Amino acid sequence: MIRLSGRAFVTAALAALLVSCAGHGGDGASATRPSGTHVSARSSAGPANGPQVLGRSVPARLRIPEIGVDTPVMRLGLAQDGSVQVPPITAHDRAGWYQYSPTPGQMGPSVILGHVTVGAYGDGVFRHLDRLRRGDGITVRLENGGSAEFTVTSVRTVAKADFPTKEVYGDVDRPELRLITCGGPRSGDGYLDNLIVFAALSTASH
Template sequence: MVLAVAQLSGCASGSSGAGAPVGAPAQAVAPPAGPPSGAPAPKPLARSVPVRLEIPAIGVDSPVIPVGLAADGTVGVPPIERNAPAGWYQNSPTPGQLGPSVILGHVTVGQYGDGVFLHLARLVAGDRVVLVLQDGTSAVFTVDSVQTVSKAHFPTQSVYGNVDRPELRLITCAGPRGADGRGYPDNTIVYAGLASAS
């Protein structure tokens, strides 16, 4: 299934449909780099639901909850509440399986202040992202690239399209808040590839 992220009242959100607009990013960046030349690609992992997310470079250590599709066909997001966790889109592969596993998180959580992905845009190529899975495995990903895109020109295929290795996408909102103090015009997207598992 191919989905495109669109603006909703939540901080990280999505709308379904292959006909969703796809265009140039608000900030030009290279596509995901893939594994280093000549380096052996890690074998895909067995399916196992993520339960914890750790991103040492930006101080993230959060539970992960599953999110699905809302009644209107948009991708669900974690609740707007104090200490809201990250959310794994349960119609995507689990972290470490072949394909892009998608994790969403808020940049802010309304009256409660900062969200789990407040500093997501600070990540750089080479930073580590660890997903602890239900079966006890730790799937370690390395950031390939980070981009900020307009929600009106979300790169649907790059985020949700088929890939030939286990990959990870981290998504949150970005840009100046709207005049009503609610919406954000952009998304920050982190692309990462599986580096190891233990």
């Protein structure tokens, strides 16, 4: 009898331990997000024969194979305080194009924003933007069926207090793209820095 009770105790303890392990496993699994296809071939940096300029067409989709991003693009305007709007905090958040900037492929800096994290929902669409390097490719599908392919020229992390407004929104002499998200150390429920990817148009199709 005593032996059987001992077994019962061991069974109970094992059951409880198993359950606690399973709970932690579930938590970890929900935090991860499947990554997209990884393309090893990297295009050469910089346009060779000068910028090709496209006509105005609103971006519909953004693809960044290097970090598994393939997202629809929404329009963003201005918030009440004069800052740029950001996409809503949702489970499957999207990137957003700042509608007062040029469309991708037009002359000037086209600006697309996305979240790095979306609170309780976990990773944002631009979670791994910091992994981009000079020479990586970015493709923007346009509403008119065309596409604009950009090549990363630089990736910068800047303090929000010293946001380089002129470098991001200032005039340039070719079609360029800026991808913006947050980064750096956390403070309260936000981040102290912005991560900005600068890219230039490499090829375009109508």
